[in-house]
Amino acid sequence: MRNLFWVAAAALAFFSPAAAAAPSVAALAARYDALTATGASAQVRGERIESGHMAAVLTDGWRVPVRAGDVVVGFFFTGKGSFEYRAADPIELPAVEFNVRKATSLNPEKGDRFLTLKDSFTELLVLTTSPDPVAADSGGAPLDGAFKAHREWFARIQESPPSHPFILQRLDAPAASVLRLEISGGQETYVYLHDSIDGDGERLDVIRKTKYSLADDEVKKRLWRTTLSSQSARDRRDLKPARFVVTDIAYTLRASDGRDAALSVAETIVPLGRPRSVFDFGLTNTHWDVTGTGFVRLRSERLRSVKAEDGTSLPFHHDHGSLLVGLPAPAAAEKAFKLIFEIEGDFLVRPQGDNFWLLEGNWLPLPERTGRSFTMHATVRVAKPFIPFAPGVTKSRRVDGDENVLETEIADPVDFPVVLAGNYRYQEETRDGITVRVASYAMSRPNAFKKLTNLAFSVIRYYEGFLGPFPVRELNIIEINDYGWGQAPPGTLFITQEAFNPIMGEANQLFSGGVNHRFAHEIAHQYWGTVVKSPGPEEQWLEESFAEYCAALFIRDARGKGDYEMLVARWRSRAKTANDVAPIALANRIDMPNDRAMEDEYRTGLLYGKGPYLLSVLHREVGEETFLTFLKSYQKTFRWKFGTTKHVAGLLAFLTKKDYMPFFEANYWGMGLPR
Numbered sequence: 047m048r049n050l051f052w053v054a055a056a057a058l059a060f061f062s063p064a065a066a067a068a069p070s071v072a073a074l075a076a077r078y079d080a081l082t083a084t085g086a087s088a089q090v091r092g093e094r095i096e097s098g099h100m101a102a103v104l105t106d107g108w109r110v111p112v113r114a115g116d117v118v119v120g121f122f123f124t125g126k127g128s129f130e131y132r133a134a135d136p137i138e139l140p141a142v143e144f145n146v147r148k149a150t151s152l153n154p155e156k157g158d159r160f161l162t163l164k165d166s167f168t169e170l171l172v173l174t175t176s177p178d179p180v181a182a183d184s185g186g187a188p189l190d191g192a193f194k195a196h197r198e199w200f201a202r203i204q205e206s207p208p209s210h211p212f213i214l215q216r217l218d219a220p221a222a223s224v225l226r227l228e229i230s231g232g233q234e235t236y237v238y239l240h241d242s243i244d245g246d247g248e249r250l251d252v253i254r255k256t257k258y259s260l261a262d263d264e265v266k267k268r269l270w271r272t273t274l275s276s277q278s279a280r281d282r283r284d285l286k287p288a289r290f291v292v293t294d295i296a297y298t299l300r301a302s303d304g305r306d307a308a309l310s311v312a313e314t315i316v317p318l319g320r321p322r323s324v325f326d327f328g329l330t331n332t333h334w335d336v337t338g339t340g341f342v343r344l345r346s347e348r349l350r351s352v353k354a355e356d357g358t359s360l361p362f363h364h365d366h367g368s369l370l371v372g373l374p375a376p377a378a379a380e381k382a383f384k385l386i387f388e389i390e391g392d393f394l395v396r397p398q399g400d401n402f403w404l405l406e407g408n409w410l411p412l413p414e415r416t417g418r419s420f421t422m423h424a425t426v427r428v429a430k431p432f433i434p435f436a437p438g439v440t441k442s443r444r445v446d447g448d449e450n451v452l453e454t455e456i457a458d459p460v461d462f463p464v465v466l467a468g469n470y471r472y473q474e475e476t477r478d479g480i481t482v483r484v485a486s487y488a489m490s491r492p493n494a495f496k497k498l499t500n501l502a503f504s505v506i507r508y509y510e511g512f513l514g515p516f517p518v519r520e521l522n523i524i525e526i527n528d529y530g531w532g533q534a535p536p537g538t539l540f541i542t543q544e545a546f547n548p549i550m551g552e553a554n555q556l557f558s559g560g561v562n563h564r565f566a567h568e569i570a571h572q573y574w575g576t577v578v579k580s581p582g583p584e585e586q587w588l589e590e591s592f593a594e595y596c597a598a599l600f601i602r603d604a605r606g607k608g609d610y611e612m613l614v615a616r617w618r619s620r621a622k623t624a625n626d627v628a629p630i631a632l633a634n635r636i637d638m639p640n641d642r643a644m645e646d647e648y649r650t651g652l653l654y655g656k657g658p659y660l661l662s663v664l665h666r667e668v669g670e671e672t673f674l675t676f677l678k679s680y681q682k683t684f685r686w687k688f689g690t691t692k693h694v695a696g697l698l699a700f701l702t703k704k705d706y707m708p709f710f711e712a713n714y715w716g717m718g719l720p721r
């Protein structure tokens with residue numbers, strides 16, 4: 047970053063002896079939480095801030111240095127200013143333009159393969175790792191009041207704490223740079239972030255008011271981000287390497303009969319690429335308990351301690367769903383060590399007051415996606431009469447005093463931990479070494495047990511014919527007391543009640559091909575999701591589109607070619623609806639704050655329409671035998687690994703001796719739609 051200036055005295059503090067000893071993660075976070083901008087302001091005219099694709103001009107106004115503790119970390123400006131941001135990555139341009147139109151009042155300027163976003167501002171907070179000094183001329187009024195109001199407003203944004211990249215840089219990547227701009231007073235309010243920790247990347251977000259129409263006052267105060275642009279030096283088509291990988295998780299969960307639970311978690315961590323001393327995780331702070339009337343009770347998950355294997359307490363900062371843990375000295379690259387987390391809270395949420403709870407998402411400390419590749423050992427102790435379910439091979443299911451206890455083990459690397467307990471009845475059956483366990487909510491449903499067990503086995507046997515051996519030895523099929531969705535973590539299939547109810551099942555033909563199709567889609571996720579993993583939101587089609595396509599093959603061979611043709615026609619029409627919005631790779635970037643229904647239509651149109659449609663086109667082109675060989679080889683090559691679309695193109699080229707990159711350039715990263 048260039049051309050940043052402020053008073054010499056303030057900059058000197060940066061090099062003072064007091065700042066020389068490295069403070070802890072927790073101490074640094076506390077300083078950033080209590081930033082100060084005191085003293086007289088200095089006049090500034092016509093200065094520029096340039097960073098990556100962002101250029102801001104402080105036309106005319108006043109600024110004061112901002113300090114974290116004694117250290118100057120930036121400045122706060124009030125006055126007249128403006129900025130220009132250029133989005134120049136051709137893959138993201140359609141999504142940038144769409145989100146700007148749907149989520150802002152801006153009018154983007156179109157250039158030759160770029161878009162320029164412009165706005166003015168009256169307030170700017172600059173936080174940076176590289177403050178440059180200039181001569182002082184501070185005769186202006188203090189800006190304390192404006193700074194306080196600015197900080198309060200920006201603190202309402204639901205995002206990872208702004209301090210975290212600065213802490214990572216300071217303690218773990220001193221050669222890297224970080225710049226954060228908080229921009230307000232123009233047509234919109236923005237956060238711009240540019241950092242070079244483990245690769246150069248920048249992001250421009252617009253900040254907007256509440257996303258949910260809920261009655262809760264605390265929730266209403268929250269502000270949300272819409273990402274307008276995200277550009278980096280990295281090629282989007284390549285796998286983004288993680289900073290570290292979690293290779294094993296062993297946890298004990300103790301669940302009361304109410305809301306309270308305690309978790310003890312041991313994670314095995316392997317730093318990647320270089321020695322590392324700060325580790326960043328996602329870990330939920332607040333679970334939402336939404337009642338039927340729209341009121342929200344916020345429940346907390348509190349991290350009590352983080353320890354090294356020898357019992358040493360480690361400093362950490364846990365806020366807004368993000369966790370940083372600091373080590374006293376860097377841990378060697380490629381060498382495993384353990385962290386022990388103690389967690390407690392009232393985070394057992396019973397949806398709409400039902401008699402079950404489900405933990406998913408970042409209920410355990412989890413790294414970024416490509417760092418999730420762990421075996422698991424679960425011990426779940428639940429107050430009776432709730433029955434617990436966790437994925438993996440059952441090691442023990444027993445009663446211990448007032449508790450139902452379950453121990454499971456997953457011996458292959460997975461990325462998506464879940465646990466559920468509730469008022470359930472279940473039956474299980476083992477055929478040829480695979481156990482299918484069907485659990486119904488609140489009452490026993492012998493007919494459903496039988497029907498769903500048979501259906502599951504027939505889908506599994508069908509997939510084994512061209513995708514290889516079923517990846518898990520036990521599959522839990524669990525009824526969720528709701529309608530219209532399914533979800534498939536490792537060894538698990540959550541499916542809503544219409545699958546269990548024969549009458550509802552008939553009425554449910556609306557859902558793409560009915561319950562059987564959805565069931566087949568969810569079971570396919572054990573291959574596409576659990577075995578071959580998506581490395582991030584830009585490759586989600588590897589899970590959703592591939593599962594959807596395999597489910598359609600099941601329908602084709604179970605019910606007939608006509609049903610398959612109908613699905614292809616439906617995919618194509620859904621693809622047409624969504625095709626002008628964004629490429630499939632950016633389906634998850636689509637953000638329409640004022641029309642969530644259309645947002646969902648476009649996103650699913652790409653992932654569940656255009657994605658499987660592209661697979662049907664490839665299938666038709668290469669023929670049945672080559673296409674099934676392609677699916678099988680992909681499963682075999684990327685078994686328990688992260689796949690990419692680039693690898694998909696590479697494998698197709700290998701099998702057909704034809705270059706498939708142009709097809710994916712045009713139709714996956716581009717806006718093409720083949721006939």
Ligand SMILES: [Zn+2]
Nearest residue numbers: 567571590593
């Ligand atoms: Zn799915």
